[in-house]
Amino acid sequence: MAEPLRLFIDRTETPIGELVIVADREGRLRAIDWTDYEARMRQLLRLHYGEGGFELVPERNPGGLTTTMSTYFAGDLGIIASMPVETGGTPFQRTVWAALRDIPCGTTVSYSELARRIGRPAAVRAVGLANGANPVGIVVPCHRVVGANGSLTGYGGGIERKRWLLAHEGHAASQSLLPFAR
Amino acid sequence: MAEPLRLFIDRTETPIGELVIVADREGRLRAIDWTDYEARMRQLLRLHYGEGGFELVPERNPGGLTTTMSTYFAGDLGIIASMPVETGGTPFQRTVWAALRDIPCGTTVSYSELARRIGRPAAVRAVGLANGANPVGIVVPCHRVVGANGSLTGYGGGIERKRWLLAHEGHAASQSLLPFAR
């Protein structure tokens, strides 16, 4: 009944692949992902806003977000911390995502530590799940969460990109971090 | 996200109980039910428009619909046929409800006949279900559907009311119609 949410979609190249960016009328980031995972991103949007609950309109640099992302990749790391974001998700997921934004750039946290921080020390796997369901990767830095033993464990965009992002953010040990525990 | 749909709610007395009436800004009927089943009506609204997808604002005689209903109960039977109606529902349900409005006042149809009319002769039970899910009873005359053997079978507001409505509409045999097959 209520006309669908009007969202704007744009794309931009980065050193590790093309990004798809989705913003709303107010210039808040609603979704972002790598072009090669665009299908998954659209699926997530459908899940959050319903089948016909939104429409994607191509537009250049909506809300200036495309520029912001380029700036981040160019080396201005702090800029994403203040980027406006709006998401759906369950209460639990939103709690996890909020906690993600509190992880300082250049550092990492383990899944269990993150679970502890939101007051649900036992919900470790659930935190992993919520991490994977994050619609606004990079900006809400799910890549800063690693295994308890320092292994990179997983990343929706591919482990290689996770490693690159951490290195880009100057994480001291990121060069030696292996995909799996050695 | 999108602010909730603003709906107006009113009540009116009838010979067979109090009605709750819900209209939209454009004066179209969105829902109607007997006060003693108001909980079910609200449930249906939640189902169609989502948990926080609408709000009910008390208002006297919204869109003049309350007057229209009184007029119907006073004896002007034809007036409901032209009453504006807007509903959610699945494609199948909407098809069934549309077919209901084509049943002339003062006549009845069996569930199977109705199923045949919408081109789904086998979906007899499904038609019954869709009938029960009708959010705008009386106006979309689900009470004009009876069992193949003439029994009244069922009605969301109670069999007695179904019988009364049919009698009110001058259905010839309604006086002798029994709740269940004899």
Place this chain on the structure above:
DNA sequence: AGCGCTCTCGCGGTTTTCGGACATGACCAT
């Protein structure tokens, strides 16, 4: 011992799947 690896199992939120209930009625076998 001490290290490091593998395997197993429990953890918990979300999604998916499945079965049942229902405002019927045609058909077939007792």
Place this chain on the structure above:
DNA sequence: ATGGTCATGTCCGAAAACCGCGAGAGCGCT
């Protein structure tokens, strides 16, 4: 007549599967 079977759409609740984890046990090597 009576009674069981089955088709059909949709919602709901229960149960199970799914995982971007991690602690602990068992085992083979220095």
